[in-house]
Amino acid sequence: MTTTVDPPVRVGKPAVWALALLAAATGTLESVVTPTLPLLQRELSMSRAEGALLGVAMLITGAIIAPIAGNLGDRFGGKWVMVRLMAVVATGGLVSALAPNLPVLLLGQVLEGAMVGAMPLSFILVRKHLPAGESAVAIGVVSGMFVGGGMLGTLMAGPIAEGLSRHWMFAIPTMAIVITTLAVHRLMPNDPPARSDARIDWPGVVLLSGILVTLMAVLQVAPNAIDQPLLLGALVVLLAGLVTGWIQVERRAAAPMIDLRLLAKPALWSSYVITFAVCVGTAGATYLVPQLFDVSADGYGFGASPTDIGRYLLPSAIAAAVSGPLGGLAVRRFGSSAVLATGIGVMTTALFALAFVHAEVWHLVVGKALIALASGVCITAMVVKTADAVDEESTGIATSLVLVTRVLGFAFGVQVSGSILDAGKLSGTTVPAESAYSTGFVIAATVTALSLLVIRTLHKGVKA
CATH class of the missing domain: 1.10.287 (Helix Hairpins)
Known part of the structure; x- marks a missing residue:
């Protein structure tokens, strides 16, 4: 039985920015482990295998939680589910901050993984409470702030862990999550559930x-x-x-949980294919560029310290932060397909360029920034396109699958890039040959470019 509900209350910029700041806080917490993994391995006496497990624990949980959270948000209301989900994330952050050993830290990371579900819930809220044009921009703002928060966490984790302790690199973003969740709870009105009698x-x-x-x-x-x-x-x-x-x-x-008829829509399955390909390309650059900075300056690298690498990646952080709002504005003006084609073209060109031109620091800095900007614009356009392809009550589950595909694309891209470097080591050393990096960039560019083949299907089956 479907219930009749009053139209949702329209919201202003403070509510949208509360969601965006919450996204930034969760993105920051998500990213603090990767740059400090060597430090955590030393302090907690972890093996490399255990360190790898710690690195993927949150990704696995997030991939599981995202579609569940999107489904529950569609059925019971995005705000109701989000507040409870953030309570789980905050608990995970507290557990990670206080963790005395690896098992407890793993538990904290598993709980923190629930944060991935916040993104589709945010998309539910902005779509219900804003007109179509404004919701596209709001989706871009939230997406961009999440990515920007991730870059911020990557840059700040090391200095906080070394200057204070590893405990504070979890505690500070956790406190920000608590504060911004309270702001969302206060500023964002309740959204009516699509169905009051829905079962899980x-x-x-x-x-x-x-x-x-x-x-x-x-x-x-x-x-x-x-x-x-x-x-x-x-x-x-x-x-x-x-x-x-x-x-x-x-x-x-x-x-x-997922209506298979949705996945049969060309506008949806093609969006997931494109998302996967774009994220494989992005992951290639995200993995290979810092590795190139780290290679000894006696060879083809630069011998950069962790602090130097953080400085070199700062333009990428800025580009990633602005890419979401820019993508939302561009989609509203030019349409998703045109924005996607442009973004994929920029990404492909930058990846191919890095394969053959990486002799100077600025080559990598500019190339990585262009890739971060294009990737963020593409993902925002993809989320907006996916949301437009379904009815409002299916927004959460449809957009959550974009995020799951994004996680899988990144995981695949990193694995492929790492395997290429391992296979291309110079004889008798642990250092990859320069040609291995070129091969990695070319493969990432090729996978990204292939996604152009399915852009033409995006307009099919889009809800009027």
Whole structure:
């Protein structure tokens, strides 16, 4: 039974900026582990394998939580779900801040992973409370602030951990999350649920969670497939079985977690393909550029210190922060397809350029900034396009799958880039040959460019 509700209250800029600041705070907390992983390994006596597990724990949780949060937000109201989700994230941040050992820190990271679900909930809220043109800009602002927060966390984590302690690099963004969540709770009006009698499709939730965890495991194992062929084969078989079972469950469920008819829309499946390809390209640059800065200056690198690398990446942080609002404005003026084509063109050109021109620091700084800007614009356009392709009550689940695809694309891109460098080591050393970096950039550029082939399908099946 569908209930009749009053139209949602329109909101002003303070409410939108509260959401944006919450996105920045969560992005900051999400990113503090990566630059400080060597420090955490030393202080907590972790092996490299344990460090790798710590690095992906949040990604796995986020990939699982995002579609669940989007589904619940569509059914029960975005604000209601978001406030409770942020309570989980804040608890995770507190656990991480107080963690005396690896198991406790892993628990904190798993809880923090719930933050990925905040993005589709934000998109639900702005779409319900703002006119179409303004909601596109608001989506861009929220997306850009999340990315900008991530860059801020990358830059500030090291100095805070070294100047204060590792505990404070978790505690400071956690306090910001608590404050901004209270601001959202106060400034953002309640949004009515789409259905008051909706039930949660628990079998679908469990199977989808298994699919995402297994897929992440496949991405982790695939680079070492020669050494572990049986394990990879077993994971692929398990993944195929889970996917088959999930499709059957969703087809028969009275209230499926994901309506498979949505995924059949050209505007949706093509958006996920494009998102994956763009994020593979972005991940390639995100992984390869800092590695190039770190290579000894006696060879083809620059011998940059962690502080120097942070300075060199600052323009990328700024570009990433402005890319979301810029993408939203561009979509409103020129349309998603035109913005996507332009962004992908800029990314592809920059990646190809870095493959052959990286002899000076400024080459990498400019190239990385262009890639960060183009990537953020593309993802914003993709979220807006996806939201426009579905009814309002499906906004959360449709946009959450964009974020899941984004996580998977980044994981795949990093794994491929790392494997290329490992395979291209100079004989008798642990240093990759310069040609390995060129190969990595060319592959990232090629994957990104291939996404242009499906842009033409984006206009099909878009809701009028």
